[in-house]
Amino acid sequence: MVSVIACNFIPSSRLFSSNFNTYLNKNKTTMVMTVQSSTDEKVGEEKIKRLLGRKIAFTTPSDYATRLIHLIEQEGAEPLWCPTVVVEFTDHTKQQVFKSIWEENNVGTETLFDQYSAIAFTSRAGITAFAQALEGRGNPLNEKGDTFVVGALGRDAQLVRDLKFCVENPRVKTLVPTIATPKGLVDELGDGHRRKILCPVPLVLGLDEPSVVPDFLMALQAKGWDAVRLNAYVTRWAGSDCAQMLLGMSQIDAIVFTSTAEIQGLLKSLCSFGVDWNMFKGRHPMVVAAHGPVTASGAQRLGVQIDVVSKQFHSFAGVIDALALSWSSVNKKL
Incomplete structure (x- = not known):
């Protein structure tokens, strides 16, 4: 810590x-x-x-x-x-990210990723959290199916391209909005047609949560996406x-x-x-x-x-x- x-x-x-x-x-x-x-x-x-x-x-x-x-x-x-502020990956957030991708049962570990049509990263920390959950495991996304969109802002997209499932899966389309803001990402994603989109965002501790994330999720919902919030890491006051x-x-x-x-x-x-x-x-x-x-x-x-x-x-x-x-x-x- x-x-x-x-x-x-x-x-x-x-x-x-x-x-x-x-x-x-x-x-x-x-x-x-x-x-x-x-x-x-x-x-x-x-x-x-x-x-x-x-x-x-x-x-x-x-x-x-x-x-x-x-x-x-x-x-x-x-x-x-x-x-x-301090950004941290806690045991709890790591577990939450893992559970959003994988399900462990008697058979083994199965992917849950195919229920989503897109994932929207608004920070480097969110991408890092996913990279940690994918480390040492196979591709969580089946190769057959509709296009899977991975959105990221600005230079953070360089980290997205390093994610194994983004490189190896032909279904994946990386989306980097011209305007590097959450609103810009929503506009580029377009109409969701009630599809699910996973949104790795921070859990804010010791401070009031800024309106950025709630506004982002509401904007996605307004565009027809079924936005699923995932507290992938902690942002806390430095003291x-x-x-x-x-x-x-x-x-x-x-x-x-x-x-x-x-x-x-x-x-x-x-x-x-x-x-x-x-x-x-x-x-x-x-x-x-x-x-x-x-x-x-x-x-x-x-x-x-x-x-x-x-x-x-x-x-x-x-x-x-x-x-x-x-x-x-x-x-x-x-």
């Missing part, structure tokens, strides 16, 4: 991006720290570093942190990783002191949010220190950026004003581009 604590920045620590996942696996505790990482590859060395000297905070859980660290450093900025590191920073030029739950987690932690959002932002004249319109909308509902919203949100590169453009525009005016 992974937990998150707050700690002061240790100047002698250097966390290499290429070894980031190894670091997390070796440590039972995920440390909230100012992340200074480097890579052996000199990616973008000749490229103009558009965010040189900036300090950019972000609140993503660990499964997305590596990608943002790389993009931020590539532009010459310093990443300040402060996760406010009351998860924002402590940010409160101690002397410089934060921007903060990037990639989900509504992250924002709620930060606000809840700030409240435990007697600080509200306006007080926190007043300490730092920072740019507040949202990865896509769904996160921006959730922020507005929580009273957090967003300055920059990425237009290209199939990848985190979009929000980095939006930040660079924002500062570039300000410099031109000056």
